[in-house]
Structures are given as structure tokens and as C-alpha cells.
Amino acid sequence: MQQFSGQPVVILPEGTQRYVGRDAQRLNILAARIIAETVRTTLGPKGMDKMLVDSLGDVVVTNDGATILDKIDIQHPAAKMMVEVAKTQDKEAGDGTTTAVVIAGELLRKAEELLDQNIHPSIIVKGYVLAAEKAQEILESMAIRVTPDDEEILMKIATTSITGKSAESYKELFARLAVEAVKQVAEKKDGKYTVDLDNIKLEKKAGESVEESELVRGVVIDTEIVHPRMPKRVEKARIALIDEALEVKKTETDAKINITDPNHLMSFLEQEERMLREMVEKIREVGANVVFVQKGIDDLAQHYLAKYGIMAVRRVKKSDMEKLAKATGAKIVTNVRDLTPEDLGHADLVEQRKVAGENMIFVEGCKNPKAVTILIRGGTEHVVDEVERILEDALKVVKDVMEDGYILPAGGAPEIELAIRLDEYAKAVGGKEALAIEAFADALKIIPKTLAENAGLDTVDVLVKVISEHKNRGPRIGIDVFEGGPADMLERGVIAPLRVPKQAIKSASEAAIMILRIDDVIAAKASKSEKGEGGMPGGMGDMDMGM
Numbered sequence: 001m002q003q004f005s006g007q008p009v010v011i012l013p014e015g016t017q018r019y020v021g022r023d024a025q026r027l028n029i030l031a032a033r034i035i036a037e038t039v040r041t042t043l044g045p046k047g048m049d050k051m052l053v054d055s056l057g058d059v060v061v062t063n064d065g066a067t068i069l070d071k072i073d074i075q076h077p078a079a080k081m082m083v084e085v086a087k088t089q090d091k092e093a094g095d096g097t098t099t100a101v102v103i104a105g106e107l108l109r110k111a112e113e114l115l116d117q118n119i120h121p122s123i124i125v126k127g128y129v130l131a132a133e134k135a136q137e138i139l140e141s142m143a144i145r146v147t148p149d150d151e152e153i154l155m156k157i158a159t160t161s162i163t164g165k166s167a168e169s170y171k172e173l174f175a176r177l178a179v180e181a182v183k184q185v186a187e188k189k190d191g192k193y194t195v196d197l198d199n200i201k202l203e204k205k206a207g208e209s210v211e212e213s214e215l216v217r218g219v220v221i222d223t224e225i226v227h228p229r230m231p232k233r234v235e236k237a238r239i240a241l242i243d244e245a246l247e248v249k250k251t252e253t254d255a256k257i258n259i260t261d262p263n264h265l266m267s268f269l270e271q272e273e274r275m276l277r278e279m280v281e282k283i284r285e286v287g288a289n290v291v292f293v294q295k296g297i298d299d300l301a302q303h304y305l306a307k308y309g310i311m312a313v314r315r316v317k318k319s320d321m322e323k324l325a326k327a328t329g330a331k332i333v334t335n336v337r338d339l340t341p342e343d344l345g346h347a348d349l350v351e352q353r354k355v356a357g358e359n360m361i362f363v364e365g366c367k368n369p370k371a372v373t374i375l376i377r378g379g380t381e382h383v384v385d386e387v388e389r390i391l392e393d394a395l396k397v398v399k400d401v402m403e404d405g406y407i408l409p410a411g412g413a414p415e416i417e418l419a420i421r422l423d424e425y426a427k428a429v430g431g432k433e434a435l436a437i438e439a440f441a442d443a444l445k446i447i448p449k450t451l452a453e454n455a456g457l458d459t460v461d462v463l464v465k466v467i468s469e470h471k472n473r474g475p476r477i478g479i480d481v482f483e484g485g486p487a488d489m490l491e492r493g494v495i496a497p498l499r500v501p502k503q504a505i506k507s508a509s510e511a512a513i514m515i516l517r518i519d520d521v522i523a524a525k526a527s528k529s530e531k532g533e534g535g536m537p538g539g540m541g542d543m544d545m546g547m
Helices: 022-040 065-071 077-092 097-116 121-142 151-162 168-185 262-285 299-307 318-328 381-404 413-429 433-444 446-454 459-473 499-516
Strands: 002-004 007-009 017-020 050-053 059-062 187-189 192-194 200-206 214-216 219-221 233-242 290-293 311-313 345-355 358-364 372-378 406-409 477-480 485-488 495-497 520-523
Touching: 017 022, 022 065, 022 077, 022 097, 022 499, 022 520, 050 065, 059 065, 059 381, 065 077, 065 097, 077 097, 077 499, 097 121, 097 433, 097 446, 097 499, 121 413, 121 433, 121 499, 151 168, 151 381, 151 495, 168 200, 168 214, 168 372, 168 381, 192 381, 200 219, 200 358, 200 381, 219 318, 219 372, 233 318, 262 299, 290 318, 318 345, 318 358, 372 381, 381 406, 381 495, 381 499, 406 413, 406 499, 413 433, 413 446, 413 459, 413 477, 413 499, 433 446, 446 459, 446 477, 459 477, 459 485, 495 499
Parallel strands: 200 372, 233 290, 290 311
Antiparallel strands: 002 007, 017 520, 050 059, 187 192, 214 372, 219 358, 233 345, 345 358, 406 495, 477 485
């Protein structure tokens, strides 16, 4: 509401809250920093886990930054921007979600110090943009070229991603599973690899030990055969994939048939039976001995399939049908009458097995499967869920190196190198922007500092030693959190894909810049339906930091 010639002018509705200038910036920065502090303790090989309990009492135990922020019910809009940082990092690089969020939080903390010195946000933003661009150049100049099919490097990449997670004691197993799976589904075009992770299916079953997890060079489907008389094991399988119900089709329009003679009813039923038998005869004729159907299978069709010794599975998910096609070389047919012997896929074995007390269909021994399955085992649901998250990260980082062919030393080494080189760059730029570039450089030291802190080391002492050693011995020197001092990260096998730190710097700086540019927050009054118990407004009605 504004006063104009003594008359009040109402612009915003009653109950709207508005924060302007320094207040808006302070609140947004505080909300974003709280998010960064929340996940900061999970960073690195010695990071701690978080237990997240939802409103239904379901529990998730993890130290994966993207999962933590996805599961927390966050209300503040600036805090939600930090969640977007983690989501983008996870989507683009697959790992480094915590790193990206922690860097974004520290960039905002350093920016706040500059704002307190009366430096205008536009100058800070300009400095941060220059620093972020320079950081990308520096990372590319540091990158080490590797051959994408170097299995040793891929194993080290996957192991680095897994280290520090709850199932770390099985890191060799998970690294091997991830590398073998990615190499199996990778496709080479014009000398470059492309990897579609949708072709790697993660199937979870609680029970047995984690070390019972295995890679199946084919597809595992969580279902069972439709008839007890069907074979439960078929060797040298010839597989038909049918995207049609093996049932009598109903008419498109509502139709009514009046039968006045019992003989007509018999002929009607016989015709239905004949149609179903023809469908099954066609499948038998082309030589198929295993059938996967995306829709239903009529009881009578089941009887005939069982009679001819054909294994059949119904209501198979579309995604599983596509994976079966890629693994076995079969073509998905939408009409049984169009099925030909050329449409069939092949596998050495299709078998129904009991896994954790439930039936599952294993299609394995495919010649060169472009779709594979990792069967995840573990003592409890929580364990298999966390193993799935660990494997997803490992698969993504192996994919990054297969596609890009560049790696970097990890363990805080890239961030230390960036901090040193950006300090020099700030001197060359000069002016007030140099202060922002220096702040950016200083903010990056939060990663090695947090690694040391989470390992219970003397942060200041270790950081001084590592930076000094880094300047003397070069950009490969980072923090060995197990020994508690500087070490050559490449020698220790602590490496990351170039894509991970590049995306982390990009996402973090963009989020920090966006939050810094906001100088006015107008929060609408929450509607009654949005209000929680006690009539408290949700969202930003109270500018609360609720998480």
C-alpha cells in the first residue's frame, strides 16, 4: 500500500508479505546456506549418513545428496533452488550432488560478506560469472585424456564414487558390476561411445547377502509363468515378443448379440475357441518356445500354450519388453498373425527361479545383449535401496568417462587448483570484480576443508599442508582422508570424470548468481487449502525456513 496525495493506493492484497533489498537477500542466502549445511556432513569417504522419516513412517538411510534433498519437504523458495542444483547435477553428471550444493552455499556465504562491505550485488554477480567461466577453462586444461575402454581406469572411477557410501566394503564388487554393465550396453558410433543407462535394469530383492548381487547378461523380470503345466526351464529359447492380448478381441463399439438357439451359442463359443487356437498355432508354427505378452492371455490360450510346451508370461511392462528386444534380438510384434521366424529372439536359457521366496523369470545367455540386468541383493529393504542408489551413481560416472574420455584427480585437488589459479586471475582482472573472483576462489576451498573436517582431521593444519604441497608438486595433490595429509590422487586411484566438477561449478555458480540477483520477495497469502494445522500458512506465507 502506498500513499498518494493523502489517498492510500492498494497494490497488493491484504496478507501479502514483502521483503525488499538487503532483507530479501539476507533471508534467501540464509535459507540456501541451511540446505548446504544440511548435506555438508555427508561429503567424502568419511561422510556421515542421514536418516529421513516421512509422514507415513517410511525410513530412508543415505548419504546421497540428491536423495536427501529430494526426500526433505522443503518450503522456502530459495532453498528449493538449491534442491534444483542437486537434481541438475544428478541428471547431468550422476555424482557430485553434495559438492555442488556445498559450493553454492559457500559462494553465497562469501557473497554475504561482500554485501556487508557495501559492494553492489551486480558487481559480485559479474565477478562470479567471470570466475565460473575461467574455472571451466582451468578444469579443461587440467583434464587427463584416457581411453574409454581402459578397464582399470573405469574401475577406479566407479570405486571412487562408491567410497564413503554405506556398502563401501563391497566396493570392488559394485565397481565391477557397474563397469561390466556399462561396457556391455555401450554402443560405438564414429569412434565415440554412447551409453543409454535405460538399458541397464536394476532389479532389487531383499534377502541373502549384498555379495550375492550379480550381473545377468540378459533380462530379469519380476513375474511368473501363467500356467503350472508350462515348462519352467527352456534351453536354446526362441522368444516371441507380442504387444497384443492373446484373447478374443472385443468390438470397438458396444454391441449386443441375441442368441435364440442353443446351437448358435455352441457355434459362437467354438468360434472363440478356434480364434484362440489359431493364435497359439501361429506362435507354434514360427518355432517360438517362449512367449512374452504385454497384455493378457486368455485361460484357453494358456491351456493350448501349455499343451504345446510353450512357456508364456503375461502383462510384461513396456520397458521390460523393450529391454527383452535389445537383449535377445527379438522384434516386438503387434499382431500375432504377422509373426515370422525372423521376429524371434534367442537366449541360451529362460528359466523361472525362486528369489527371496518369489518367482522371477531369468532370460540369460544372450549372444551380444544390448540390455542387461543387475540383480541387487541385501539383508533388508533399506540395504537394497541404498545399494541401488550407490550403483546408479557408479553407472553414471563410468558412463561419463566412456562418453567423454577425460578424468581429473579427486579428493579436493581440482578445487585447490581452481582456488590458486583464480586468485592469480583476480589480480589480472583488477577492480571491484577482483574481490568477487577472490571470494569465488576462497569459496572453493570449502570442499577440501569439509573433506578434512568430516574425517576428524585438524582442518587448518591439513589445508595449509595440502595447499603448500599442491603448489610444489602440481595439480594432482589432494587430501588423503585416511592418512590425514597431502597425497597424489592419481597414484591413489582417487579420480573423477571431468564432467562431475565442471557441472558442479556450473550449477553452483548459476544458483548462487540467481539468488544474489533477487532484491524483492513478494509472498502471496496462502489459501485455506494450503494452510496446515493451526492455520499456519504453507510456502512462504511466514517466510519460514521449514524443511
